Amino acid sequence: MKADRIADPWGARAPYRRHDAWPSRVDAYLAEGVEPGAVQKWVGAASLLHSGGDAMDIAVVDGRMAGVRGRAVDRVSRGRLGPKDLFGWQANASPDRLTRPLVRRDGHLVETDWDTAMELVAARTRELLDERGPGSIGFYTSGQLFLEEYYTLAVLARAGIGTNHLDGNTRLCTATAAEALKASFGCDGQPGSFDDLDHADVIALFGHNMAETQTVQWTRVLDRLAGGDPPRLLCVDPRPTQVARHATLHLAPRVGTNMALLNALLHETIRHDRVDHDFVEAHTVGFEELAERVASCTPEWAADICDVPAARITEAAELVGTTDALLSTVLQGVYQAHQATAAAVQVNNLHLIRGMLGRPGAGVLQMNGQPSAQNTRECGADGDLPGFRNWQNDSHVADLAKVWNVEPSTIPHFAPPTHAMQMFRYAEQGSIAMLWISGTNPAVSLPELARVRALLAQERLFTVVQDLFLTETARLADVVLPAATWGEKTGTITNADRTVHLCEKAVEPPGEARADLDIFLDFARRMDFRDKDGGPLIGWQEPEEAFEAWKRCSAGRPCDYTGLSYDRLRDAGGIQWPCTEANPRGTERLYTDGITWAHPDHCESYGKDLETGAAVDPVEYRSLNPDGKAVLRAAAYVEPHEMPDDRHPFQLSTGRTLYHFHTRTKTGRVAQLDEAAPEVWVEACAADAMRLGLGEGDLVRVATPRGALEARLRVTDIRPGLLFVPFHYGYWDTKEGDGPDGGGPGRAANETTITDWDPASKQPLFKTAAAALTLVARADGRYAPAPTTTASAPSDPDSVPATAGGQQAYATQNSEPGGTP
Ligand code: SF4
Secondary structure (H helix, E strand, O other), rough: OOOOOOOOOOOOOOOOOOOOOOOOOOEEEEOOOOOOOOOEEEEEEEEEOOOOOEEEEEEEEEOEEEEEOOOOOOOOOOOOOOOOHHHHHHHOOOOOOOOOOEEEEHHHHHHHHHHHHHHHHHHHHHHHHHHHHHHEEEEEEEOOOHHHHHHHHHHHHHHHHHHOOOOEEEHOOOOHHHHHHHHHHOOOOOOOOHHHHHHHOOEEEOOOOOOHHHHHHHHHHHHHOOOOOOOOOEEOOOOOOOHHHHHEEEEEEOOOOHHHHHHHHHHHHHOOOOOOOOHHHHHOOOOOHHHHOOOOOHHHHHHHOOOHHHHHHHHHHHHHHHHOEEEEEOOOHOOOOOOOHHHHHHHHHHHHHHHHOOOOOOOEEEEEOOOHHHHHHHHOOOEEEHHEEEOOOOOHHHHHHHOOOHHHHHHHOOOOOOOOOHHHHHHHOOOOOOEEOOOOHHHHHHOOOOHHHHHHHOOEEEEEEOOOOOOHHHOOEEEEEEOOOOOOOOOOEEOOOEEEEEEEEOOOOOOOOEHHHHHHHHHHHHHHOOOOEEEEEEEEOOHHHHHHHHHHHOOOOOOOOOOOOOHHHHHHEEOOOOOOEOOOOOOOOOOOOOOOOOOOOOOOOEEOOOOOOOOHHHHHHHHHHOOOOOOOOOOOOOOOOOOOOOOEEEEEEEEEOOOOOOOOOOOOHHHHHHHHOOOOOOEEEHHHHHOOOOOOOOOEEEEEOOOEEEEEEEOOOOOOOOEEEEOOOOOOOOOOOOOOHHHHEEEOHHHHHOOEEEEOOOEOOOOOOOEEEEEEEEOOOOOOOOOOOOOOOOOHHHHHHOOOOOOHEEEEOOOOOOOOO
16 A cells, blocks of 8 residues: 655554554655665664654665665564655765865865875864863764764763763753653663553653654554544643644643643642552652642642643643553653753653553653664763763762773763753853864754854864765864765664664765764774773774673663674664663563662762752762652742743744754755755744734744744644744755855744753753744745644645645555565
8 A cells, every 4th residue: 555655644544452562564665666676685774863763674776775664573663664764765865965075275165085184183183182181172963873973982082082072962852851860760761661652541742742753653642542442642732733633632831831830730649649659658759849849839820820721731630640551751842941851850750659650551751852862872972971870970980981991080070071052152262172063963953043153163163074964064164074874884773762773784875975983983093092001992993893892881781781782683673771681672661660770879860950950969869869769859930031022022932843854954855855844934823923914925034132034924723922933944955055145034943042051951942932023025825835734734724735745755554464565
């Protein structure tokens, strides 16, 4: 059976009942003219353009990628693929891939050879180390490389260079997930499993548009909704997402008020004594303080703040408070707000006081966005030490030093590892003089772009960019290194439910492009990094050797990989960590038998004050939690930092759409995906549009105190008073290439966003700016280039043509047992 997977991103239904196994359905797409019989080999991989980790095989014909298919046995997807999985691989063959290194000469980037480029990077590094020390060098990486690459980067940055400045773009995305898990459980590590979707009675999605961010897992929810005994859904989202449209109860609170809503849900749970007292007694500390903190947070109190009727809040509290199996998921609606960690922690609290953890259908998924975001966290490439080691615990640092055979003093641990927002501040101020950016595009993805462009363009800052294309960021660099990508190199990625997949090299990279691992290893060789006995600090050459080295670093830690190997992953497919020789099948759920990693001697973090971000000190933590239980951390609601006023009467939220990923570096180069959402747009509700005399397709300007953008208006059922702009659109496909045309209003959402972050996770705020909306030009028969299949569906469905992909988007879906297309 074939279907247009742009028009129907989730594909055909396979209904199933609660506690049954999710039926398989193998999706596949082969390039036009390629018959299945022509495929010469299928090479194993997993998805790169979201955090789901859907296993897939890459079709190879004559040394080129020719398509993909899902794998029916995969524990994550049961063979399904989303639109970005099906079509995204085509970006690899774009004619504008970088194929040779570039260096800046007389203000222009010119081609050079690898030796010249790498020697330039190494020479500048040596110079800075001699003159200014390791603190002058920073590394900013991605959530899209492989585990082996992050681990190598972490070793070379922390023990080779000795800098504390290493973070990932995961700071914009999953920093709050990690921080909330550390705050509650003492340690990172996803408690739940995607399989909990099969068993849950109530699924509560907090700021998580699963239909667009994890399309395959949303397919799973749709299949359960179509089967017997369907789950009841609670959706907390200010937009009319597909999740909202299928929800039993949809709450659309004012943005920036999640904390008030969650405190009210906790208030009701405690008031009605829906508390599992045995669980609380056995496994938590802090219940009294939490109860006291939420005592006055009635639904009526929250109703005023959230602009949601109190009766709906009571209803939501009953839904999550009376079910026997609650699965909660959390993403950017919570994570990119000013009380991100505090609110995400209250979701953990809800589960802890209800005893909803560690059994089928009862769990928390603090979600990730990127395919290997989890790996940046565990490998220490995102502002933590590798293996979830605690920088404040000297014995953890000593243990890591032993693994690397260096002195503990070599590993910077005098202060918390520097977070990305601070690194860019240091680069702006000049104390960071060299910034190495791998696999990410901060000139579009960071807030307040005019500032980011200016700081990246500074002459005194030496910028190295390693990427597939000449991105907006690469255009500002001093050295550009052409990188190989998924399908062109080998490595592992770990998805949002701790499932590790092996991605193997299927084809050669274009031109002279190199795997990120090879680039880091080349640099380490040139720098001649040594351990304390004079041996090479990094003793591996190949991905599999790097994986084995990582296993040694992870041994005995919560993210223990010692039971995994490339061969096992090849044979068994995805396996969830921790996985040891004693537990070779991996671990479906954490905390099935109490809280395991919160003990003061073992925990990754002693936590932070949720309101100020101040680190809790070891003595205080030990006295609060001597036995290592989960910590119920309470916090009060605080108003968003920037509130609407007369000049900026709207709230503005940015976010993603189903068909694109990040800054469109890949998805903007794929016809099926790009045509579904070719240009930026702005969403406002019908009442607001009517009040301002605006209509569908009008060209409008969105302005905040930082900057402005212009886009066409889509009138939707979004909550009144709120504007939404997708954040994917930058400038690489415009005349200017790296910024707005002639200094006028741009098209990037981040022209308008604010340099501000959550105090605990340091995740920037993208959800709560104050903005003005004005008319620039009438639609004149045009309509907004926004998809109709998603949260951007028009309130009047007949007002614009339905999104469809046509013939080029037809993919097969095979539900026969064992069948492959
Ligand atoms: S789109 Fe959002 S959730 Fe997804 S990876 Fe990017 S920042 Fe994370």
